[in-house]
Amino acid sequence: MARKSQKSANYLSARTIRRTAKENRRITRQFEQKLNRKHVAPSEYATTMKDPANVLEVEDLKTYFFTDAGTVKAVDGVSFTVPRGKTIGLVGESGCGKSVTSLSIMQLLQRPQGQIVSGAIRLTQDQGQAVDITQMPISAMEKIRGKDISMIFQEPMTSLNPVFKIGSQLDEVIGLHNPDMSREAVKERTIEMLELVSIANSRAVYDMYPHQLSGGMRQRVMIAIALACSPKVIIADEPTTALDVTIQAQILDILRRLKDQINSSIVLITHDLGVIAEMADEVVVMYAGRIVEKGTVEEIFKHPSHPYTLGLMASKPVVSRHVERLYSIPGNVPNPIEMPDYCYFRDRCDRAFAPCFGEYPPMISLSPTHKVACYCYQQSADTKE
Amino acid sequence: MANHKTSNASQTTREAQELLSVRHLKTYFPIKSGVLQRVTGYVKAVDDISFKLYPGQTMSLVGESGCGKTTAGRTILRLTPKSAGDVLFEGKDIYQLDAQELRALRPQMQLIFQDPYSSLSPRMPVGEIIAEAPRQHHIVPKAQFDAYIDKIMKDCGLQPYHRDRYPHEFSGGQRQRICIARALALNPKFIVCDEPVSALDVSIQAQIINLLMDLQAQYNLTYLFISHDLSVVEHISDLIGVMYLGDLVERGTKKEVFARPLHPYTQALFSAIPVPDPDYKMNRIILEGSIPSPANPPAGCKFHTRCRYCMAICKQQVPPSYEVEPGHVVNCHLYAGSPVVDDLVGSDDMEQQLTREKLAASGDIAAGAATARGQLSAEEIVSETLKEEARADSQGAVLDRGRKWMQEREQQLERMQADRRQVETAAAALQDEAAPAVRPDDSSKTEESLK
Numbered sequence: 154m155a156r157k158s159q160k161s162a163n164y165l166s167a168r169t170i171r172r173t174a175k176e177n178r179r180i181t182r183q184f185e186q187k188l189n190r191k192h193v194a195p196s197e198y199a200t201t202m203k204d205p206a207n208v209l210e211v212e213d214l215k216t217y218f219f220t221d222a223g224t225v226k227a228v229d230g231v232s233f234t235v236p237r238g239k240t241i242g243l244v245g246e247s248g249c250g251k252s253v254t255s256l257s258i259m260q261l262l263q264r265p266q267g268q269i270v271s272g273a274i275r276l277t278q279d280q281g282q283a284v285d286i287t288q289m290p291i292s293a294m295e296k297i298r299g300k301d302i303s304m305i306f307q308e309p310m311t312s313l314n315p316v317f318k319i320g321s322q323l324d325e326v327i328g329l330h331n332p333d334m335s336r337e338a339v340k341e342r343t344i345e346m347l348e349l350v351s352i353a354n355s356r357a358v359y360d361m362y363p364h365q366l367s368g369g370m371r372q373r374v375m376i377a378i379a380l381a382c383s384p385k386v387i388i389a390d391e392p393t394t395a396l397d398v399t400i401q402a403q404i405l406d407i408l409r410r411l412k413d414q415i416n417s418s419i420v421l422i423t424h425d426l427g428v429i430a431e432m433a434d435e436v437v438v439m440y441a442g443r444i445v446e447k448g449t450v451e452e453i454f455k456h457p458s459h460p461y462t463l464g465l466m467a468s469k470p471v472v473s474r475h476v477e478r479l480y481s482i483p484g485n486v487p488n489p490i491e492m493p494d495y496c497y498f499r500d501r502c503d504r505a506f507a508p509c510f511g512e513y514p515p516m517i518s519l520s521p522t523h524k525v526a527c528y529c530y531q532q533s534a535d536t537k538e
Numbered sequence: 539m540a541n542h543k544t545s546n547a548s549q550t551t552r553e554a555q556e557l558l559s560v561r562h563l564k565t566y567f568p569i570k571s572g573v574l575q576r577v578t579g580y581v582k583a584v585d586d587i588s589f590k591l592y593p594g595q596t597m598s599l600v601g602e603s604g605c606g607k608t609t610a611g612r613t614i615l616r617l618t619p620k621s622a623g624d625v626l627f628e629g630k631d632i633y634q635l636d637a638q639e640l641r642a643l644r645p646q647m648q649l650i651f652q653d654p655y656s657s658l659s660p661r662m663p664v665g666e667i668i669a670e671a672p673r674q675h676h677i678v679p680k681a682q683f684d685a686y687i688d689k690i691m692k693d694c695g696l697q698p699y700h701r702d703r704y705p706h707e708f709s710g711g712q713r714q715r716i717c718i719a720r721a722l723a724l725n726p727k728f729i730v731c732d733e734p735v736s737a738l739d740v741s742i743q744a745q746i747i748n749l750l751m752d753l754q755a756q757y758n759l760t761y762l763f764i765s766h767d768l769s770v771v772e773h774i775s776d777l778i779g780v781m782y783l784g785d786l787v788e789r790g791t792k793k794e795v796f797a798r799p800l801h802p803y804t805q806a807l808f809s810a811i812p813v814p815d816p817d818y819k820m821n822r823i824i825l826e827g828s829i830p831s832p833a834n835p836p837a838g839c840k841f842h843t844r845c846r847y848c849m850a851i852c853k854q855q856v857p858p859s860y861e862v863e864p865g866h867v868v869n870c871h872l873y874a875g876s877p878v879v880d881d882l883v884g885s886d887d888m889e890q891q892l893t894r895e896k897l898a899a900s901g902d903i904a905a906g907a908a909t910a911r912g913q914l915s916a917e918e919i920v921s922e923t924l925k926e927e928a929r930a931d932s933q934g935a936v937l938d939r940g941r942k943w944m945q946e947r948e949q950q951l952e953r954m955q956a957d958r959r960q961v962e963t964a965a966a967a968l969q970d971e972a973a974p975a976v977r978p979d980d981s982s983k984t985e986e987s988l989k
Contacts, residue, residue, distance in 0.1 A: 246739045353827075367828045368603075397602040397766055399825045402810035406824055424740055427769075427812025450816045468744035470773040472796065472811055478751075479744035479773065485709070 170221045177219035181265040188264075190290045198288040202277050208385045208418050209235035209258070209302075214272035214287075216250075216257045219265075223490040227253040227267075229442040235386060240412065240419040242433030242450070244426065244465070248486060250442040251422045252307075255388045258420075259304050260286060260294045276302060277385065300330040303379040307391040309371035313363040319374055320359035323347070326381045346377040349414075350407055369400035376407060383415040390422045405432060426469055430454055435522070438462050441486055441497040444516075448523035458525045460502045496528070504529055556626075557728055557760050558591040558614070563623035565606070565613045569833060581833045583609040585784035586623070589777075593727065595892070596754065596761040598771040598792075600807070601781035602829050607764045608652075610781070611730040614762065615647050616640065627728070645675045648721035652733040654713035658705040664716055665701030672723045687723065693756070694719040695749060711742035715749065722753060730762045735770060747774060768811050772796055776892055780804045783832055783840040790866035791892045800868040802845045839871065847872055865891030 203210055216228040228250040235241050243251045256262050257269050274286040276297070286294065306312040314322060323343040328334065334342070340359075347355035350373040363371055372392060379387055389408065393401040409432065412419055421432055429436055429450070436453040438446040438461065446459040457463050467480035484501040487493055496502070499509045508514075508528040516524045517531060566580035583606045591597050599607045612618040614625050616632050625632050627647065635643060651657035658667060669687050672678065678686045688698045694715045705713055714734060721729055731750065735743040747770060753759060765771050771778065772792060779789040780801065788801040799805045806823040825844050830836055836843050842852040849871060857869045860876040867879060 246741060369828055398768065398810040399602060399806060400828065401812075402822055402824055405812075406822075425812060426740075426814040430814045430816045430818070431812050454814060454816050465740060466814065468741045469814065470744075470747070470769040471814060472769050472772050472808075476773075479748055481744040481748060482741045 165222060173223065174221050177221070177224075177266070181219055181268060184268040185265050188291050191292050193290045193293060195284075195293070198285050198293065200273070200275055200283050200285045201281070202275055202283045204234065205277075205281060206236050207234045207275075208237050208277045209420070210273070210275040211254070211258065212273045212275070214254065214257060214274060215270040216253050216262065216267060217270050218263075218267045220490075225489045226442055226492060227489070228257060229492075230272075231439070231442075231444055233437050233444065233447060235418045235420060236434075237418060238413075238416060239434040240421055240432050242429040242436045243420060243422045243439060244424060244429055244436060245439035246424060246465075246486070248489070249439045251439055252390055253442075254439075255304065255390050255420065255422055258286065258386075258388060259298060259302065260289070260291070261298075261304075299326055299384070300382045301384055302386045302388070303382070303384040304388040304390060305372075305375050305379045305392045308395055309368055309375050310395065312375060313371055315363055317362075318359070319347075319361050319363065319366070323374070323378055323381060326378055330382045342381070343377075346381050347374070349380070349411065350374070350377045351403070352377075368396055369403060372396060372400075372404055373407065376404070376411070380411055380415060380417075384417055386418050386420065387412070388420045388422070391424070392421075393428065394423070394425070401428075408432070426454075426466060427471075438465070441489070441492065443497065443513075444526065445498065446523075446525045446527075448520070452520065452523040456519075456523070458519060458523070458530060459498075459527050460504050460529075461498050464501075496526075555592060556590050557593045557628060558762075559624075559626040560590070560614060561588050561624045561626070563587050563610070563613060563625060564621045565609050565618060566621040579833055580621075582784050582835060583832060584613060585832075585835070587779075587781070587784075587786040588623075589779060589786065589789060591728075591760055591762065591777075593760055594754070594758050595777060596763055596775045597777040597779060598763040598765060598775035599779050599781055600765060600768060600771050602807075603766065604829055604832065605781045606784040606832070607766075607781055608732055611649070611732050611762055611764050615649055615730055617649070645671070645677065645724035646727045648724055648726040648729045650714075650717050650721050650729060650731045650734045653737050654710055654717050655737070657717060658713060660705055663702050663704055664696070664708075667705070667716060668719045668723050671720070675724060677723070677725055690719050690723045693753065694722065695745075709742075710738050711745055714738060714742075714746050718746075718749065718753070722757070725757075726759070728760045728762070730764065732764045733766070734763075736765065736767060743770070750774065768808065780807065783829060783835050785840055785869065787841065787870070788866075788868045790863070794863060794866045794891065798863070798866070800862055800866065800873065801841075801870050802847050802872070803841050839869075841870075863891075 211234070212232045214228055214231045215226070218225040218227055231250070231254055233241065243254065245251050253262070253267070256267075258274055260269075262268070269287045272287060275283045276286055277283050278301070284293075284297070313319075320340070320343055323346060324336075324339050327339050327342050327346075328336075331339070344355045344359060347358055352358050352370065352373055358366070358370070358374075363374075366374065372395075376392075379389075387408075392408065393404050396404060405428065408419065419432070421429070423429060433450050435449050436447065437444055438453070438459065440461050446453065446457070446462050453462065454466075457466055461482070464480065464482040468482060470476075470479055482501055483503075487497055487500070493499075494512060496505075496509050496514050499505050502509070506528070508531065511528075514526045514528045514531075516526050518524050519530060563584055564582070564586055565584040566582050568577040569579045569581060570576065571578045585606070587610060589597065599610060601607050609618060613620050616625070620633060627643065630643070632640065632643065662670075665687065668690060669683070672686070673683070687701070691698060691700065696712070696715055696719060700708075705716065708716065714737075718734075734750070735746050738746060750761070751774060754761065761774075763771065763775055775792050777789065778792050778795045779786050780795070780803065781787065782803050788795065788799070788804045795804065796808070799808050802823075803825075806825045809821065809823045810825075823846070827844055830840070830843060836853075838854045839845070839852040839857050842848045845852065851871050855871070857871045858878045859867045859869050859880070860873040861867050861879040862873050862876045
């Protein structure tokens with residue numbers, strides 16, 4: 154009997170699924186039509202940056218996945234800015250929407266289910282102009298993807314094409330965005346890029362296939378591809394998770410060096426707080442599709458405020474910090490299809506009190522840069538004002 | 539089985555105590571090529587490792603991917619055939635056992651796999667996954683069987699109603715709990731944990747590590763913990779073995795190895811750990827290049843191609859095991875002044891050092907002195923067993939001492955390198971002249987030594 158009742162909790166009848174699927178198709182078709190337009194006037198997606206010092210501004214981004222089981226709000230109102238020449242760290246557990254945020258910025262979401270529902274992603278262009286990526290059709294996005302904004306993917310083992318040589322995969326990027334370059338010039342540029350990422354025998358590597366390279370070398374090639382056109386923003390989605398510590402140190406070193414060399418900004422996505430502390434200038438902590446805390450790296454690591462950030466820090470064993478037992482956050486992430494209407498962290502939080510039973514907490518400023526979404530700090534913010 | 543054990547115990551008392559003893563273990567995989575599939579070479583996955591493990595301990599093997607950690611774990615369990623050496627489990631050589639004896643021994647040695655997503659059969663309910671092996675091995679009488687499985691599941695943080703569910707209904711952390719329950723259900727003494735937490739999220743990692751440590755205390759388990767995450771290793775282990783290209787290059791107690799990493803590879807490995815503190819001053823040793831192919835490892839010291847202290851001797855001679863501190867053994871020519879030990883003697887010292895550390899931690903000075911070897915003076919023991927605040931001070935002092943010691947080493951190394959450069963330039967100058975004329979005595983000597 155117990156089994157039956159459990160089944161009914163998760164059970165969806167064929168009819169419900171059909172109805173949801175039909176409704177989803179209706180919604181996604183509208184988004185798809187907008188994305189697939191050709192010959193769109195640039196004025197339609199032109200915009201201006203709120204702060205000219207930023208290269209990327211994400212404002213109230215909402216990315217939903219319309220699945221047959223229901224709508225998954227993978228990213229639900231995320232806002233952050235990336236200043237020029239800085240590194241922003243995006244931290245959180247798997248499934249918290251880090252990767253979906255980055256894929257939204259690149260417009261590489263799994264379509265047609267995944268769609269940017271609302272919000273703005275402003276990317277700076279030359280002469281003080283900017284574009285809103287959420288309003289861009291695919292044809293226009295193809296021109297800036299890889300040139301102004303590029304991405305380093307998590308798995309170097311699977312993100313290179315196994316049937317093409319390293320050289321031709323790099324040539325493709327450079328040739329595509331610089332149509333007036335000669336083939337020889339492109340090749341020279343490719344070899345230069347390979348040397349830039351510390352690949353010793355770059356001319357030999359040019360003629361190699363991905364399977365001939367080790368994981369660290371492949372990740373270098375991925376970085377070379379991402380940096381080939383000197384983008385303004387590099388999104389690094391867990392660039393070192395699949396690598397060993399020694400190789401990780403090499404890769405982070407290259408990333409840091411090249412960022413300054415080509416004067417771009419990095420959005421670094423990882424779950425390793427150590428990497429964040431080392432690389433990032435500002436940190437954004439995400440939980441269940443929302444930002445729970447953001448601030449400069451000192452603020453986050455010296456004064457972590459949100460209970461989730463605290464839990465995350467306590468649960469990571471740190472060399473030369475001795476604890477008897479590691480802290481572990483109780484409970485699980487809420488079901489993404491039926492998110493509660495109160496604070497998403499309340500059921501796992503050891504500090505929950507009366508206001509937490511109300512609606513989702515607003516962002517409370519602890520300092521001009523440090524913001525946290527938790528009612529625990531409501532009072533201190535009120536008294537300050 | 540009981541008879542077997544006692545007969546062995548009467549031979550040597552020491553061997554009866556230790557749970558596992560690995561002696562000069564080698565695992566080579568043949569490389570076959572051509573039409574006839576002739577063996578053209580060997581991949582030396584594990585190349586001469588030796589250590590001992592006593593009940594209730596955790597030994598960690600750390601190293602880059604491809605250094606043979608996993609193969610070592612599998613060879614110890616006789617899941618991959620060995621090429622040479624012995625593995626003694628409770629005094630019995632597991633490679634001498636016939637199928638029946640091995641089957642009887644299997645429940646005592648278990649393995650937890652790395653990836654909880656692919657190591658559970660998707661077609662079996664969880665209850666069956668856990669119960670299958672104990673039923674085959676008749677671990678408990680039939681009447682108590684269900685209660686026993688429920689107890690194991692409860693110990694691993696699973697609910698009895700999970701028995702009828704399938705693995706796909708669980709999250710990664712829950713699946714790893716199922717894997718642990720499966721291993722634990724056979725009432726093992728020894729578990730090889732092959733990267734049990736590397737596929738999990740940070741907060742889930744903490745739960746699983748806590749679970750492993752709780753179970754160790756509860757069942758007196760012995761772990762061989764294979765991992766590349768040094769922060770996890772530091773949290774869980776008593777002993778540490780650092781592997782590089784199939785070799786155990788450094789081993790010692792956790793405290794020793796983390797306080798004073800001796801081998802240049804260990805130093806590089808430790809300096810590469812990212813520290814979650816933005817103020818932390820990075821003094822990183824970045825290793826150039828990547829790990830050489832184990833099919834064709836470099837001659838001499840295998841690490842010499844990437845070592846920043848590489849000397850002429852490193853390219854020619856395989857370094858023996860030097861015992862730099864009691865129980866801290868390192869295979870590196872830099873420590874040539876220290877006594878050379880057999881690998882297993884080093885393990886015994888390691889064990890004693892661990893006991894000392896444990897006793898020192900619990901403040902039992904008398905027993906600490908009793909177990910301590912003659913080399914350890916009473917003052918040292920006392921300094922380790924001071925009261926809580928004082929201990930923090932002395933820890934700082936120990937660290938200071940370690941740092942000073944490292945500085946001295948560095949200076950010494952710099953001198954050595956400067957000497958070497960001088961010699962090399964002299965040799966090169968001589969070769970340029972290409973004249974067999976009068977050679978200064980010292981340079982001809984050094985040239986000989988270079989050759």
